[in-house]
Amino acid sequence: MxxxxxxxxxxxxxxxxxxxxxxxxxxxxxxxxxxxxxxxxxxxxxxxxxxxxxxxxxxxxxxxxxxxxxxxxxxxxxxxxxxxxxxxxxxxxxxxxxxxxxxxxxxxxxxxxxxxxxxxPKGFLAPNAGERWEDPDWLRFRLLGMTNPAYFAMYARRRMDLYGATSEDFAQVKVKNARHGLSNPYARYRKEVAVEDVLGSAVVSDPLHLLDICATxxxxxxxxxxxxxxxxxIGLSDAVRVAAVSTVTPTFPNTVLDMPMLSTDAGTPGDR
CATH class of the missing domain: 3.40.47.10 (Thiolase/Chalcone synthase)
Structure with missing residues (x-):
């Protein structure tokens, strides 16, 4: 071995x-x-x-x-x-x-x-045009009308129920990001935001507000x-080291339903 x-x-x-x-x-x-x-x-x-x-x-x-x-x-x-x-x-x-x-x-x-x-494109990300009945990602739009904010709102609600997270906690993420964007010439938005601004913006998919959501x-x-x-x-002695990169699948049993799985069994056509 x-x-x-x-x-x-x-x-x-x-x-x-x-x-x-x-x-x-x-x-x-x-x-x-x-x-x-x-x-x-x-x-x-x-x-x-x-x-x-x-x-x-x-x-x-x-x-x-x-x-x-x-x-x-x-x-x-x-x-x-x-x-x-x-x-x-x-x-x-x-x-x-x-x-x-x-x-x-x-x-x-x-x-x-x-x-x-x-x-x-403008607005929510959506699948490419066409009829794809075996594509679970396409199906969640067609059958459920589930955009990405709806999916992440479900995860946010789950986190609130399991760990006691609050809308204020989520708003702090936008506050932090906006603060960092102030001095970043590459950032799309360079404006300070307060928790009250986030919570006062329109609700897109409860509990997520408009300012909680990334702009496309x-x-x-x-x-x-x-x-x-x-x-x-080349004499580069103190450059940042990439120590590791990790992207892995869930392990069995995965008890959290992923977004496309809400609208399909994710099997092959021959399985049905």
């Missing part, structure tokens, strides 16, 4: 970049290229040194979004890098970073560019990850 051994090498962050978040009405590729170039500039690393491009996929931007790694690599200029594309909804960023980190630790990359970008926005972010050997070669 083989034994997996943890690598003693490290993965470092050499540079970061971002495109401001808002509603800009431009193609997502423009945002991603902007963020990528800012990350390269921050790192002081030439584009020709990048040997891996990992794109965070956006399903709302057609074929170019489904192959985001290739899309960004082409837009930046073919340089012979390997490519990969990650999509995991809200966990896309973590999955993309994990992909790049794992390849560096495996010795298959020295300099990885991880870039994610998105454009979003356009923008992009990019990170340059490098191997420790490469960091040493």
């Amino acid at each position: 083989s034994t997996l051994k943890a690598s003693t090498s490290q993965v470092r962050i050499a540079g970061v970049g971002m495109h401001p978040w808002g509603k800009w009405g431009r193609p997502f590729v423009q945002y991603g290229v902007h963020a990528a170039r800012e990350a390269l500039k921050d790192a002081g690393i030439p584009w020709t040194d990048v040997d891996l491009v990992v794109g965070g996929e956006t399903v709302r931007n057609g074929y170019a979004g489904y192959v985001a790694g290739s899309t960004f690599a082409q837009a930046l200029g073919w340089n012979g890098a390997r490519i990969a594309t990650s999509y995991a909804a809200c966990a896309t960023g973590a999955q993309a970073l994990d992909t790049a980190r794992a390849r560096i630790l495996a010795g298959m990359s020295d300099v990885a560019l991880v870039v994610g970008a998105d454009t979003t 926005s356009d923008g992009a972010a990019a990170v340059i990850l490098v191997s420790e050997d490469y960091a040493r070669r």
Whole structure:
């Protein structure tokens, strides 16, 4: 029986970049290229040194979004890098970073560019157009009209019942986020908010108010990850280390019903 051994090498962050978040009405590729170039500039690393491009996929931007790694690599200029594309909804960023980190630790990359970008429609996020009766995520909209705020409101209510959380507790999250946004030039909203402002905003899905809910926005972010050997070669001695990335499934028995499971048994067509 083989034994997996943890690598003693490290993965470092050499540079970061971002495109401001808002509603800009431009193609997502423009945002991603902007963020990528800012990350390269921050790192002081030439584009020709990048040997891996990992794109965070956006399903709302057609074929170019489904192959985001290739899309960004082409837009930046073919340089012979390997490519990969990650999509995991809200966990896309973590999955993309994990992909790049794992390849560096495996010795298959020295300099990885991880870039994610998105454009979003006005209002609540919804599934792409079309009839997909075997798609549980599509079904929860069609059968229940359940948008994301309705789903998270159910989790919020569960937390209140089990742990005594209050609407004021949830409001503090917005207060904290707004405070951090004040000095962030990339933030969409740069205005201080009080608990009373959150609780006084419209109820969208009880107990969540309008200011509890994230606005859908356009923008992009990019990170340059490098191997420790490469960091040493370019004199990067105190860069932030990526110690671990963890995204896992629930374990059996999972007693909390996930959102799509409210409207389907999640089985295959042959099971019914």
